[in-house]
Amino acid sequence: MNRILAGVALLGLTAGAGWAQTNTYGVLMKTLANPFWGAMEQGVRDGAAEAGIEVIVQAVESDQAAEPQLNACNAMLETPMDAFITAAINSTILLPCLKRANEMGIPVVDLDGNLDHEIAAQAGVEIAFSIGSDNVAAGAQAADWLVSQIGAEATGPVLVIEGLAGNITGERRAQGFADRLAELAPGLEIVARLPGDWDRGKAANITNDVLTAHPDLVAIFAANDGMALGAVETVFAAGKQDQVTVIGVDGNSDAVRSIRDGRLDASVAQLPYLVGKQAVENAGRVLAGEEVEDFIYVPTLVLTKDVLEAGTEPLLEYVR
Amino acid sequence: MSLLELEGVEKAFGPVQVLRGITLKVEAGEVVGLLGDNGAGKSTLMKTVTGVYAADRGVVRFAGEDVTLLPPGERRRRGIEMIYQDLALAPQQDVANNIFLGREPTRRLWGLLPGHVDKARIDREAQAMVDRLGVRVPSIHIPVGMLSGGQQQTIAIARALTFAPRLVIMDEPTAALAVREVNSVLALIERMAADGIGVILISHRLNDVFQACSRMVVLQRGTVAADLRREETSMAEVVSYIVGAHA
Amino acid sequence: MTAVIRAPLGALNRALGRAHVRAESLLVLVALVVVLSILSPVFLSLSNFFNILLATATVGILAIGATFVICAAGIDLSLGSVLGLSSVTGAAMSAYLGLPWPFVILGALAAGAAAGFVNGLTVAVARVPAFIVTLGMMGIARGLALIISGGQGIYGMPPEILFLGQARPFGVPTPIFILIGTALIAHWVLAHTRFGHHTLALGDNEAAARATGIDVRRLRLMLYTLSGLMAGLAGLVFTARVNTGDPTAGLTYELLAITAAIIGGTNLFGGRGSILGTMVGALIMGVVQNGLNLLAVQAYWQQMAIGTVLVAAVWLDQIRQRGRVL
Numbered sequence: 001m002n003r004i005l006a007g008v009a010l011l012g013l014t015a016g017a018g019w020a021q022t023n024t025y026g027v028l029m030k031t032l033a034n035p036f037w038g039a040m041e042q043g044v045r046d047g048a049a050e051a052g053i054e055v056i057v058q059a060v061e062s063d064q065a066a067e068p069q070l071n072a073c074n075a076m077l078e079t080p081m082d083a084f085i086t087a088a089i090n091s092t093i094l095l096p097c098l099k100r101a102n103e104m105g106i107p108v109v110d111l112d113g114n115l116d117h118e119i120a121a122q123a124g125v126e127i128a129f130s131i132g133s134d135n136v137a138a139g140a141q142a143a144d145w146l147v148s149q150i151g152a153e154a155t156g157p158v159l160v161i162e163g164l165a166g167n168i169t170g171e172r173r174a175q176g177f178a179d180r181l182a183e184l185a186p187g188l189e190i191v192a193r194l195p196g197d198w199d200r201g202k203a204a205n206i207t208n209d210v211l212t213a214h215p216d217l218v219a220i221f222a223a224n225d226g227m228a229l230g231a232v233e234t235v236f237a238a239g240k241q242d243q244v245t246v247i248g249v250d251g252n253s254d255a256v257r258s259i260r261d262g263r264l265d266a267s268v269a270q271l272p273y274l275v276g277k278q279a280v281e282n283a284g285r286v287l288a289g290e291e292v293e294d295f296i297y298v299p300t301l302v303l304t305k306d307v308l309e310a311g312t313e314p315l316l317e318y319v320r
Numbered sequence: 321m322s323l324l325e326l327e328g329v330e331k332a333f334g335p336v337q338v339l340r341g342i343t344l345k346v347e348a349g350e351v352v353g354l355l356g357d358n359g360a361g362k363s364t365l366m367k368t369v370t371g372v373y374a375a376d377r378g379v380v381r382f383a384g385e386d387v388t389l390l391p392p393g394e395r396r397r398r399g400i401e402m403i404y405q406d407l408a409l410a411p412q413q414d415v416a417n418n419i420f421l422g423r424e425p426t427r428r429l430w431g432l433l434p435g436h437v438d439k440a441r442i443d444r445e446a447q448a449m450v451d452r453l454g455v456r457v458p459s460i461h462i463p464v465g466m467l468s469g470g471q472q473q474t475i476a477i478a479r480a481l482t483f484a485p486r487l488v489i490m491d492e493p494t495a496a497l498a499v500r501e502v503n504s505v506l507a508l509i510e511r512m513a514a515d516g517i518g519v520i521l522i523s524h525r526l527n528d529v530f531q532a533c534s535r536m537v538v539l540q541r542g543t544v545a546a547d548l549r550r551e552e553t554s555m556a557e558v559v560s561y562i563v564g565a566h567a
Numbered sequence: 568m569t570a571v572i573r574a575p576l577g578a579l580n581r582a583l584g585r586a587h588v589r590a591e592s593l594l595v596l597v598a599l600v601v602v603l604s605i606l607s608p609v610f611l612s613l614s615n616f617f618n619i620l621l622a623t624a625t626v627g628i629l630a631i632g633a634t635f636v637i638c639a640a641g642i643d644l645s646l647g648s649v650l651g652l653s654s655v656t657g658a659a660m661s662a663y664l665g666l667p668w669p670f671v672i673l674g675a676l677a678a679g680a681a682a683g684f685v686n687g688l689t690v691a692v693a694r695v696p697a698f699i700v701t702l703g704m705m706g707i708a709r710g711l712a713l714i715i716s717g718g719q720g721i722y723g724m725p726p727e728i729l730f731l732g733q734a735r736p737f738g739v740p741t742p743i744f745i746l747i748g749t750a751l752i753a754h755w756v757l758a759h760t761r762f763g764h765h766t767l768a769l770g771d772n773e774a775a776a777r778a779t780g781i782d783v784r785r786l787r788l789m790l791y792t793l794s795g796l797m798a799g800l801a802g803l804v805f806t807a808r809v810n811t812g813d814p815t816a817g818l819t820y821e822l823l824a825i826t827a828a829i830i831g832g833t834n835l836f837g838g839r840g841s842i843l844g845t846m847v848g849a850l851i852m853g854v855v856q857n858g859l860n861l862l863a864v865q866a867y868w869q870q871m872a873i874g875t876v877l878v879a880a881v882w883l884d885q886i887r888q889r890g891r892v893l
Contacts, residue, residue: 035719165866192863200720200809200816205622209860212615213607226720226813233810237733237740254720254811261723263810393780408778410771412838413764421768422779424761435760479779 023052025283026076028069028086028094029059029111035252036272037087040111043276044085051284056081066093073097077104083128083283087111095123102126109283112275117294128286131279131296133270135169138300139176142221142247142268145302147184149245149265155187156218159210161196161203161231163223170198170223173249177221188218196227203227207234211244219245225255225267232264251303251319259305269301271318321384323348323518324369324487329378331364338364340542341378348486351509351519353529355562356539362522365539366489369520370402371395383486399486403476403493411465415457416446418464419479449478453508470501477508487518494528506532526555540564589832591883592847595876599851603858610861617740623853624742625650625801625808625817627846629824630831631753632683632797634845635790637828638757640770640837641697643794645686645704646801646824650817652708653679653802658721658812661728668727675803676796682708683795684788691787705821712814721812732807742804749800754842766790770837827852830880851876 027044029037041057048055058076060068066089073086074097084101088094091114098108102125113132120127147154160177163170178190192210196203203222207230211217220235222228228248235244241263248255251269258264275298282292301307301315308316322345331339338361346352356362367373369380371392380388387395409418417424420442429436446460455474457467464475473493480488490509494502509532512519523529529536530550538546538561546561604611629646636643657675660666682704689700734741757763765786769776776783798817805816831848833840855876859869 032718035717038718162866165870192860193865194860194863195866195869198815199818200811200813201625201805204808205618205856206860208618208621209615209857210863212612212618213609213861213863226815229720229722229811230809233733233808237735237808252720254722257722258810396780404774404778406774408772408775410768410775410838412771412834413767417764417768421775422765422781424764426761429755429759433755435762436755437759437761437764439759 022054022080022082024054024056024079024081025280026079026081026084026106027055027057027111028073028076028084029057030063030069030087030089031061031065032059034063036250036270040087040272040276043273043278044280045276046273047277047280051280053082053280053284055280060089063089066090070094070097074100077101077106081106082287083107083109085109085111085279085283088114090114091116091119092123095120095125098125098127099123107283107286109279109286111279112272113295127294129282129292129294129296131282132275132298133300134297135172136176136179137297138249138268138270139173139178139221139223140180141176141300141302142173142249142266143177143180143184145266145268145304146181146188146219146221146245146247150185150218152185153187154185154218156189156216157191157214158188159207159214159217159220159231160190160193161206161220161222161227162193163195163227164197165195173223174221191217196222196230198224198226200226200230203230204234207231208238211235211238211240217244220247222246222248224248225250225252225264228264228267229255229258232258236263251301256303256308256319259303260308262305266302266304269303269315269319271298271301271315274298274315274318322346323350323383325379325381326365326369327379327381329365329368329375329380331361331368331373331376338542339368339375342539342542342544344537344544344547346487346518346520348518349513349516350535351513351521351533353533353536354520354522354539355526355529355536355558356545357562357564360539361542362539363491366402366491366520366522369395369487369489370400399484400489401480401483401485401487402489403480403491405491405493405495409464409472409476412463414462415450415460415464415467415475416443418475419446419449419460419482421479423483445482446478449482453478453481453511468498468501470497470504473497473501473505474508477505477512481512481517485517487520488512489520489522491522492524493521494523494525502528526558530555538562588841588843588847589884591886592831592844592851592880595830595880595883596847596851596854599854599858599876603854603861607858607861610858615857615861617743619850619853619857620743620746621740622857623849624746625805626820626823626827626852627746627849628749628797628801628804629817629820630827630845630849631750631842632794633821633824634828634831634833634840634842635753635757635766636697636794637825637833637835638770638837638840639766639787639790640773641690641787641790642701642825643683643686643791644698644701644821645682645708646794646798647817647820647822648705648708648712649679649682649795649798650802650805650820651814652682652712652715653799654806654816655712655716655721655812655814657728657803657806658724659715661725662721662723662812668725671724671728671806672731672803675806676799679799679802680792680796683792683798686795687788687791690791691784697791709814716812716814718814720814722810724807724810728803728807729810730807732804732809742808745800745804749797750842750846757840757842762786762789767838767840770834770839772838823852826877830877832884848880851880 058072069089070093073094084106107128110127110130113130160174162174191214194206220231225248232246245265248267251267255267324346326342326344329342354362368375425438425441426435427438428434457471534550536548653675656678657671660670660674686704689695690697731741765781806812827849828845831844
């Protein structure tokens, strides 16, 4: 019995030791039909190219396609690889496959922080590290910037537009914003937290309705740029652009253009390119036997018209 | 000159010869029963009359003109109407709209916008037609699907009669009706003939045929097996022709 | 109990019959307005009325397309995706190709109509079931929108286009004019033209439509093209409102559009429906969403509320239909 176990362990070792020969990382994304993931993929590719590593990149059709992602994961493991980097669609669906990867001696990297280390450990999966933006911090950063603009003594109603109901990313951003705002400027009251479903049109409607209920609205925080852009266009149509400050999250190209146009006030830019690049670099460190943090946070950057026009911020290089 | 004249009409579907030279005449104001077992060629024959099928050989003459090569729409405009067994009614549309289905009259809305269906005219003329036929329906504004089978049959007839047809072909009009309803449909047929319309009645119900038709044509395997006058024949003779047992 | 509801509804229905609107859906709308007026002090105001209509514009225009197709016993699941494709195509005309603003309108409408035409050809000529065809188009149009835009929003429309989405001539947001104008024309077409009569007949009994000489193939082709055109118009309004050609615009809107049509009394199996009814259905959904926003109701409860209204509205319809054919 012991001998068999030892044999299995040995097999695992040889598979693990094979990395030097394959020099290949498997990368499983959510979807590429979105500039955010597209940029992250580019970061992965550039990071790999610099390190002289092959990457096999796969993605599924949408960021809701959980089961197809599990199928893709299983299929990918048929190819020998040194490390498996994945942006899981949810915190549980890939666990059986990731366990298999571990058993084959392949370390697993959690791209964009979709996995939960505790739940994974219970399922027998060891995550080498998670890397991504801190969504709570991104929300808080938006609150910081808002208060820096209108002052800690400001009073008035504030609208928060969340993402799809139940989506953790949107909730974290909204929560981070709400908590920090309460701390910094208690006079600013969040009068509504409504689900915009990541939908520009729905965010526009919500903005209209809340402007009716609270004509003295002073600020809107939307959990992504698309919704923030829907909100800001509505604010302009209502002629309230001087009264309402609108902030989004992501730093998408259309948001950047809107900010340059003087419409959207700010966007907390994530730097998915940097996330992808650093994921590959840190995977290399893990394989080399170095210690890395369990959670690696890639910074976020508040984009405003001033920041964009000055162009001096070094992180701007990574904004699409 | 007869209203409808068929001369040596033949029709085959691939290797199957369905009609083998049919010659037949129907006069205006005459009700002719078309009989025959399943597969004798009744439906195919009628479809060569309405134009749904083109005859392979032979001539179809209507009111003295050769219509053999005309499409169904043109034959319909000349006065050939067919009432199908499934009635082809739209159950959720009202009685009046069903009567004018596919031939809705239009006018200009506010004297400007063309193509506005003249619902007032549809209702008026449908009501007139229903009254003229003595059809009893609760209202011409209710959906046809709410009517009984007999009432639906009379609506289908009303539709056929709205455009002053000269020949009406009816496929099993009494098959699904209650006895009382059968009588009113047969009475309608009588009145159509009295108005000078030629009627061809396809039916399996010999009682109905004997009551309504002055002549009976029996088809057997694509040929006319018998062409009989009601006064000169009996039900037994007709049946023997249908089953092919006549000496 | 149902008899108690039925008798007065019957009378009201006859009165509304001329306008092709069902009393049940109107009743639901009135009840919602009363309840929300009590719950929110700002609900009952002209400016909030405009909010509701403005929020209804995109889905309302889609629902017009959905109504035509469903009346003919068809279905168009590609409406939302075609909206996205039109949004991107229109925006690309100006942002990528540098063409003047009329091309934005032209591009959006043409993209919608073209997608609808392809649907129509495949359904009417190739005779593939509409459910499959439009489900396929749902993916094709969305994919195409993402390809054209590279997955990014195409930001920045000319001022003439923004006028269509953001201006308020006579104090009324432009999309409301577009919605009402389109709905009135569409209502006339469905209720008062031969095309409309034939559409309902086709949905009611295809054999009857054929037997009475209606060119069913041509009719289907026109219906799906019309549906696509409506998606194109909705895409244009969407683009103008948010100042962006958005490849993800209209995600799942086809379900909202179909729901509006059904709440408004369109028979899901064809043969019955009206545009004014659909507008009432769309308004019901708009009012519910608006009320939930005004009251700042939490996300999870919103979904329950909307689901409940759908079932309630259709249940009232069932009460009326029970004991009747179809």
